[in-house]
Amino acid sequence: MNAVIEASGLGKRYGRRWALADCTLAVPAGRVTGLVGPNGAGKSTLLQLAAGLLEPDSGGIRVLDEPPARTPAQLGRVGFLAQDAPVYAGLSVAGHLRMGALLNHGWDAEFAERRISRLGLHLRQRAGSLSGGQRAQLALTLAVAKRPGLLLLDEPVASLDPVARREFLRDLMEIVAEHGTSVVLSSHLITDIERVCDYLIVLTAGRVRLAGETEELLATHHRLSGPRRDLRTLPASWEVIEESHAGKQSTLLVRTDDPVLDPAWTVRPVSLEDMVLAYMSQPGDAARAGRAGLEIAS
């Protein structure tokens, strides 16, 4: 597997709190990877480490086979859209495009201008007077027109209304289809991820809880219901992610590569949202973190 981001034992601390701890993962190339987790889970920290805006306090990270942000060439190959899409308020839309052209070697001016005019943005309008959606689109244009191999998007749609959100994601998918760019996209909304991502990383409390291809994850997670029984009697290859008991009935969310053959269980497929929520609602324990780490390495 060709990885665009490789992190090993990566950690970042703010004061005494670890925003990201012992993070080992490999983000595959050519995919749209969703980075999902509650606020404060470390998504933004991970993306800023990948963009070279933060320096790790432990471990290391390589992006496109280089340490981040050390050379103009490496910076030119990574597009980054920061949270809340910062732009220079006093600079016009055209000014931002000029900035992109001046600061990036591979700048695709034609693409940028075409996209801006298709979005209906006025070149002379000051970026400070754009709406949140327009600003995000401008920032995305800047990030994409430098023709990056990897696009890092930090909560790109969080501040957008549902219509703008849908448009933004549709544009993003067009770009990915057109240029084959690898994308890592963080969000605390699972629907966004579900719509566009084919690879999923779940972060909670600064740790990677789950990582894998969306389809494969859905295929290996099952919602089981059946008579209540001692969990220790379950097959060793089953990992119980979530359990709930009502009277003599048990409902489990189980992860297993093997088919569930025991007729005592009723097997139902699980939705991505339910699966992710199950991972996020669990208290993080070391064993699970270890298990997740193994999963990532595969």
Added chain:
Amino acid sequence: MIRFAWTRFRTQAAVGAGVLAIAGAVLLVTGIQLDHAYYAAVAVCKQQGNCAHMFTYTFPSQGYLDADNELNALTLAVPGLIGMFWGAPLAAREFETGTCRLVWTQGVTRVRWLAAKLAIAGAAAIAAGELFTLMVNWWSSPIHKAEPGYTPFTSGSFHTGVAPVGYAAFAFALGVTAGLLIRHTLPAMAVTLAIFTAVIIAFPIWVRPHLIQPARATSTLSLASIANMPGVGAFNGHLSLAPGSPAAPPGAWVISSSQLTTPDGRASSSEPAGPCGAPPSPATARACNDYIESLHFRQTVTYEPASRYWAFQWTETAIYLALSFLLTGLCFRRIRPGRSAEPGIRRPRAIRPGPALERSP
């Protein structure tokens, strides 16, 4: 990057240039008036033959001296303002608005980014600081021409030569460093102002007198200098003398001058008043002067000769420039990616209250 740095600096540059232009216009108009006042006074004093004293009656009455003093203070304030308004926001504003996350992820390293910003705004800061000094120098040149024995050294004004280049560079570098460390524009401006003011006040007191070993001269009081002494009299039966102009060469910067002492080391105030204690009359004045001369009073002064003015200017400029380079180096260390320096960005304060996890809208 240089071109982009210029587009970002353009507005600030325009404001600075506007302020300088207004100041220049005011100085030009009043400076021409001052020049006319000077030549009018010269014409009058030549008729009356008292040009040696024209300074004392020409300028003070017209308010020009007060204005000159205020302008001299302003030449020190201008570098401070440059540090506050051009230096401090340079990095702090990018942190405040979050645009550092935009510009630092373009295809230019942070080191190049800082180098370009420093080159553009730093050059402008130095140029503006020196330009204002030159304007003020031109403005006050008639006053200096009229002041007997004027050298920049005696007036103690160091903002007249190249030193303002150093002040401006230092204030600017200080502002940039404060902005980079504090990351908020207003506090960075306040810190810049406070530190710059402290340095600009402390330097002449604690550093400047020690830059070059002063010369030392001991002279015996002559009859002529006794006659020119501003205060001669008696106090409790002892001599009371105000030394007046010490025995340093003209134009020198006098650092210290000792008491008047006799050759065997007794202070002038321990000598009996003699004829100087008598009620004043032309005859007693002569007797008094002769009496003082007969005591052979000596005075020791330490001073920096006027010829050292430029040595002082260049040394002071070099010190301020060195401080600027030191601060600039600190900025680069701070911003360079790598383990030793944490350029990082503090997490933005929570802008919206965060629901742990939202279901789809």
